[in-house]
Amino acid sequence: MFKLDGKRALVTGGSKGIGLAAARQLRDLGAVVTLAARGEEALRAAADDLGAAWVVADVSTPQGVQAAVEAAGQPDILVSNAGGPPPSLPSAVTGAAWEQGFQTTFLSTARLTDAVLPGMRERGWGRIIAITSLTVGRPALNLPVSNAMRAAVTNHLRTLALEVAADGVTCNTVAPGYTATERLQKLHADPAEAAKLQARIPARRFGKPEEVAAAIAFLATNEAAYITGQEILVDGGWSI
Numbered sequence: 275m276f277k278l279d280g281k282r283a284l285v286t287g288g289s290k291g292i293g294l295a296a297a298r299q300l301r302d303l304g305a306v307v308t309l310a311a312r313g314e315e316a317l318r319a320a321a322d323d324l325g326a327a328w329v330v331a332d333v334s335t336p337q338g339v340q341a342a343v344e345a346a347g348q349p350d351i352l353v354s355n356a357g358g359p360p361p362s363l364p365s366a367v368t369g370a371a372w373e374q375g376f377q378t379t380f381l382s383t384a385r386l387t388d389a390v391l392p393g394m395r396e397r398g399w400g401r402i403i404a405i406t407s408l409t410v411g412r413p414a415l416n417l418p419v420s421n422a423m424r425a426a427v428t429n430h431l432r433t434l435a436l437e438v439a440a441d442g443v444t445c446n447t448v449a450p451g452y453t454a455t456e457r458l459q460k461l462h463a464d465p466a467e468a469a470k471l472q473a474r475i476p477a478r479r480f481g482k483p484e485e486v487a488a489a490i491a492f493l494a495t496n497e498a499a500y501i502t503g504q505e506i507l508v509d510g511g512w513s514i
């Protein structure tokens with residue numbers, strides 16, 4: 275079956291939720307994993323659990339990106355992930371919120387990618403996978419910053435895929451639907467609302483972080499070498 279023996283993987287936003295589930299699956303396939311996030315406590319607990327390396331790094335800053343990439347030591351696999359922008363109506367987004375969303379969601383991925391690409395191209399093997407959202411193609415009214423920035427990430431990686439496809443480096447995005455993590459609990463805290471939402475999902479339930487992680491892990495394998503510039507939706511049929 276699939277193997278990632280000896281590959282180095284950097285998972286940012288790796289202390290919780292989908293990032294942590296992805297890190298676990300990459301580890302299970304044999305990769306040497308480094309987790310990055312801002313909060314040390316959760317990071318340490320996750321890293322202990324996985325037997326992974328860890329680094330406190332805020333990927334919305336150039337220094338954080340540099341620290342994360344250095345800690346991972348020339349990663350072969352990058353899972354670019356961070357927290358999602360807070361909800362608001364589109365007409366109410368402040369300049370500061372646009373700026374923060376740009377730094378955290380878009381520039382983090384662009385900078386991480388810039389930092390890992392030269393090594394991947396030199397070695398002739400690399401996997402760049404960004405976690406985005408089903409809202410890329412189906413904007414959610416209350417997530418305007420996320421909708422805009424994730425679309426930018428998607429198209430940046432599609433463009434980059436064109437440049438590096440012949441170098442053994444693939445660039446893809448995995449777009450989760452409603453997935454049962456801390457973020458979802460915060461966004462849909464009311465159980466009655468959560469039940470209503472689940473009733474609208476064709477699968478009639480929220481996804482599990484491991485179900486999104488499985489798509490990420492597959493994209494990281496040798497077997498996925500010919501898949502590039504793609505968005506894989508893991509959404510229980512919502513987008514249909």
Ligand SMILES: NC(=O)c1ccc[n+]([C@@H]2O[C@H](COP(=O)([O-])OP(=O)(O)OC[C@H]3O[C@@H](n4cnc5c(N)ncnc54)[C@H](OP(=O)(O)O)[C@@H]3O)[C@@H](O)[C@H]2O)c1
Nearest residue numbers: 287289290291292311312313332333357358407453455457
């Ligand atoms: N769950 C869903 O239903 C869903 C649906 C669509 C899209 N998404 C997107 O998928 C991504 C992962 O979601 P999730 O539900 O797994 O979120 P989560 O449970 O809130 O986990 C987010 C992870 O990112 C880390 N993080 C946040 N900001 C960071 C930063 N600036 N630098 C480094 N690490 C950072 C967090 O740790 P620290 O806070 O300690 O840094 C944590 O490890 C998010 O971008 C989210 O918007 C989620």
